Amino acid sequence: MSEHLFQSFRGVQDALRNTDLEQSMYTAGAIIMDDVLLTLHGAEHHRRRTASFKVFGRGYFRYYERDVFPATLSRTLEPFLAQGGADLIDCGYRVTLNLTADFAGIDRPEQSPAETAALLHCVKRFSEAATLFHSKRDHAEVIAAAGAALEEFDARFLAPSKARREAALARFAAGEIPEDELPRDVLTVLLRSYAELELSPEILRREIAFYMQAGAHSTANSTVHAMHHILDWCEAHPGSRAQLLEDRLLLQRFVHESLRLHPASPVARRRAGCPTQIGTQTAVDAGDDVIADIHAANRESAVFGADAGEFNPYRSIPAGVWPFGLTFGFGMHACMGRDLDGGVVPRADTRADDHQYGIVMLFVESLLRHGARRDPANPPLPDTSTQRPNWGRYPVLLDPR
Template sequence: MAEHFVTEYRDAEQTLRLPDLHQALYDADTVFLPRTVVCLHGEAHARKKRIFSGVFNRRFFKHYQNHVFPRAIKESIDPVLAEGRGDMAKFAYRVLINLTADSAGIDRRHTQEDTDRLLALLAKLGHAPTMGQLRDPSERETLLAELEDALAAFRDEFFEPSLARRRGLVAQYEAGEIERSDLPQDAIVAQLLAMPTDEDIPYDERMKDSAFFILAGAFTTANVLMNFTKNLLDWFDDHPEDRANLLADPIMMQRFIWENTRLHPASPVTKRRALCPMHLPDGHDAEQDEYVTMDLTRINRNAELFGEDPEAFDPNRDLADNMPLHGLSFGGGAHVCLGKLLAVGVKITDDNKDAEETEVGTMALVARELLRLGIARDPGHEAEIDESTDRRHFKTLPFIFDPAVAVG
């Protein structure tokens, strides 16, 4: 089947908004993702997106930043403090699993054992988004079987108890026994309120939505957090004063996060399938069922738009007013990243930077805590990049907390 490759930023920006291009990056997975929000199209996609978008309101973020985050970050940092060192290649997954599981509505005992178990299951489910890039197609059936097993374990160990408790709470709310504010502010509750019965949404689909919510929030962001940590530590070699500046200036922090996201998008490639014959913004034509692929990592490094040395990490880039520093890393059109607000917050300006309720995003919250504790390279252990992938992914990224550079 023919595949068209869009290589220019402006063409990709317009292509992502075309309504007759269907999400196709995950077509090889027939078990997990087909009915989740990332793969749905048209009204079915819009309906489910509205439900989950309703989770991320001011009430949610106030609770998240004041209650969920402090507990989750403590669970992840305490073992590092006890050990005297950590590995961002492991820490990033643990802290983000802890954060997104709560917003997804998954109950657990908040122990390292529970976190590691959830991580193990999500690691298997994480093969679903990359199944279409397998070099050996014969591996697909094995991975599909592993997906089935992991979903069954996630359902029995985590989802079913969490759903049952929330069904009970929603029943109490509808009976007038508790207030709306007494309900958990999470994705399962939002879905139950909008689609309460299995006729509204099948149980199996509800369960997979929950697993996807965590997968998208944790696994896709973990690599971004690893690269952000490496870029920060490299930057501090030449700009040590920016440790304190970043902690004090939310606008500066967001620029650093966006520049890192431009270089290391959570999903480096996006792929669409034409639902009908169409003329593409780059001048080419696509027939029905042909693929249209965009390499976001390459597109985000366009020298004409992002200035000299677009491969370098430089949060002080001077860009045109309509050019976001994060480029197209969050996609565009109907499938713009649903988790953008959770990951990087709203745009921080002079008007909202000091407001307590401003949604700064998970990346900024984690970075603040790491800076406060004095994150630094582990002098006794070198970082190691995974050479099996074109993305900059780390096998190991050792770090310590150095009181000499701690801020605050």
């Protein structure tokens, strides 16, 4: 069996668009990732993705960004503002946890700090198991902790959320409520097509656990990376904080530049299910491994310029290339949350007052508005438990209310 590494922008696109290649990075994390959307292939993947897509429409993202998220964000930030500071990792997870719970379909009836802490505990264990491929921790320990967290999650969060949705679906089937009164989330969509999608209670549980961690983990890390670059930039360019707070399209551009430099996973891995060809050059045998190096592709100087490895939000981006590069993936497994988190890429005629900016930009904007700055007595530290280049601790000071 051979390994084929693709590091150019075009090569990574060719690899990720090839439908003969199957997802192969998540076998170690099977306790969460077995048979979930990201690891399915072919017709089964297509059916589940098409069903789930009903939740991920642009119109709904827009509504969510304008009407739901601001209240969630301000409620979640409140205790951090009261104490005059936050660890951005912890705060990021708390904010994004609510976001993914809304999309996955997990109710939080108490809305209490204890309830958030319990959900957070479970979702962190799910993330650790899902990203086991890059983990430096003892694998058996991570898997055991994720197994216990799944049980806790099921009993406290999933089972009641499921019961509420099944009751709503029964009322809808009996003609007692119209379709638009059904909850709009992945859990409802999957329960509605349960037989057709050949689901089981175990698959449903893993699918919802996967959504919970996929959204929260990557959104929280992306926010912290963006804050790091923006705080550096503001230190080096006096006056730019005020400028960024006045120009929302510019701030979104800064966030996209950070997303380009920090894909959620530096590589995507696939295995060939049958002999195939990638691009015009590479013949791949059944069982060969294919590594799509998104990190390298996003820094290719032929695409992003001679300073492609630097944070430069003013760089020019070639037509047909997203400013965040391939950070949200490409092809059949491309991220369903891309427009939700990254917003829409502005066009020449985009109006700042009528634009979808994405959750990461809104979160960063709010932190900057509240005066977020690094704490000189408490420097940020990298996350040493994973090979992924993330922050483990990122303390900031915030202006008191």
